[in-house]
Amino acid sequence: MLKIRTDAEKWRYIIAVSAMATVLSVLLTWVLLGDNLTVDMLRAAILGPLLIAPPACLMSARRSLEIYRLNQRLEHLLAHDQMTNLLTRSHFMRQMHEMESDFRGSFLMLDIDLFKKVNDTYGHLVGDEVIRQVAGVIQDHVRRDGLAARYGGEEFVVCLPQQDMEEAVKRAEEIRQAVERKTVKVSGANLGCTISIGLGYADGRKTVEEVLKRADEALYAAKKQGRNRVSLPRQEAA
Known part of the structure; x- marks a missing residue:
């Protein structure tokens, strides 16, 4: 099946097929007519293929490229949350399971503090904008070396491969402080928000679900301790 992924591949295909058709035409003519x-x-024998092959190849190449780009777009839509453009929870978990056996790294569970109050006070449109703003901050801080997903509602998850707990705490604090500085315009006023973050560490012995459960427990502890803070899982905090 013809698979063309770039404009450069499209033109290489057109040139290659046209050249091959021309060579075959000349050889066939020579074999049939001889002296x-x-x-x-x-x-x-030369002009025939050069007049027919390029337009025909261009049409098929364009179609193949369009199909490829549409498939890429569809894959992106299926893998990303439409509101935040972060990964969806299902796609994130699928990626984690694919590398689970030899994965080492840290996980962050993040939740917007008192988000229900934002929705109840300012409405869901403002709440949606708060979610987008927080998601943007998270993405800015992890796109270089990590993965971020919208885990559900106002909750997010971050994976930081090959980063130990000390490095993850620093990254979590950077994200927390950046969100705290962020504001959303509401009726001429600036609405701020904060997030709580729980951490977990994958050492290759626990499943992703087990690590995320510990990170979620740490997130719950951060909420219980007053919100707007980073919390470690119990054994690391001890």
């Missing part, structure tokens, strides 16, 4: 081959016949 009777004339300059006009040779010219026709």
Whole structure:
């Protein structure tokens, strides 16, 4: 099946097929006519494929490229949350399970503090904008070396491969402080918000679900301790 992924591949395909068709046409003409081959016949053998092959190849190449780009777009839509453009929970978990056996790294569970109050006070449109703003901050801080997903509602998850707990705490604090500085315009006023973050560490011995459960427990502890803070799982905090 023809698979063209870039404009460069499209033009390489057109040139290659056109050249091959021209060569085959000349060879076939020479085999069939032998000593009777004339300059006009040779010219026709060359011009025929050059007039027919490029337009035909261009049409098929364009179609193949369009299909590829549509498939890429569809894959992106299926893998990303439409509100935040972060990964969906299902796609995030699928990626984690694919590398689970030898994965080492840290996980962050993040939740917007008192989000229900934002929705109840300012409405869901403002709440949605708060979610987008927080998601943007998270993405800015992890796109270089990590993965971020919208885990559900106002909750997010971050994976930081090859980063130990000390490094993860620093990253979590950077995200927390950046969110705290962020504001959303509401009726001419600036609405701020905060997040709580719980951490977990994957050492290759626990499943992703077990690590995320510990990170979620740490997140719950951060909420219980007053919100707007980073909390470690119990054994690391001890």
